[in-house]
Amino acid sequence: MIKQVADAVKAKFDANVALKGALTGGLWFTQAPQNVGFPYAVFYMLGGTRDEIMGTAEQCVKNVDVQINIFGNLRDGGSQIAELSTLCTDCYNWVDLTVADYSSVFVSPEGLPIIQCIDDVWQATCYYTIGVEKT
Numbered sequence: 001m002i003k004q005v006a007d008a009v010k011a012k013f014d015a016n017v018a019l020k021g022a023l024t025g026g027l028w029f030t031q032a033p034q035n036v037g038f039p040y041a042v043f044y045m046l047g048g049t050r051d052e053i054m055g056t057a058e059q060c061v062k063n064v065d066v067q068i069n070i071f072g073n074l075r076d077g078g079s080q081i082a083e084l085s086t087l088c089t090d091c092y093n094w095v096d097l098t099v100a101d102y103s104s105v106f107v108s109p110e111g112l113p114i115i116q117c118i119d120d121v122w123q124a125t126c127y128y129t130i131g132v133e134k135t
Contacts, residue, residue: 081122105131
């Protein structure tokens with residue numbers, strides 16, 4: 001299921017013209033390539049839980065926690081990273097994802113993006129819970 005969710009997160013990024021155009025370095029799963037250009041993003045699967053519902057164990061809703069980290073290096077007081085985090089939330093907050101072999105239940109944001117500057121690199125962290133159910 002992890003691969004299907006990762007593919008769905010990437011496909012949603014690829015289909016979003018505004019976010020894909022702004023993140024010129026791309027969106028990467030777990031690790032960006034060395035020397036990738038700014039701005040770029042990396043997403044991770046942090047774990048998950050199961051919500052029992054009526055029926056068989058296969059019919060459980062699986063909640064997958066996803067973190068998206070966005071990196072930018074403009075010395076603009078955080079304007080670019082704030083805009084990128086807004087584009088990320090526009091792309092992923094409360095949308096349906098197409099997850100192979102699963103039906104999407106929800107994509108819910110888990111709080112506001114965290115924005116900070118570390119070693120002259122602006123970073124925004126967005127957290128989501130993606131609920132999927134076996135079809």
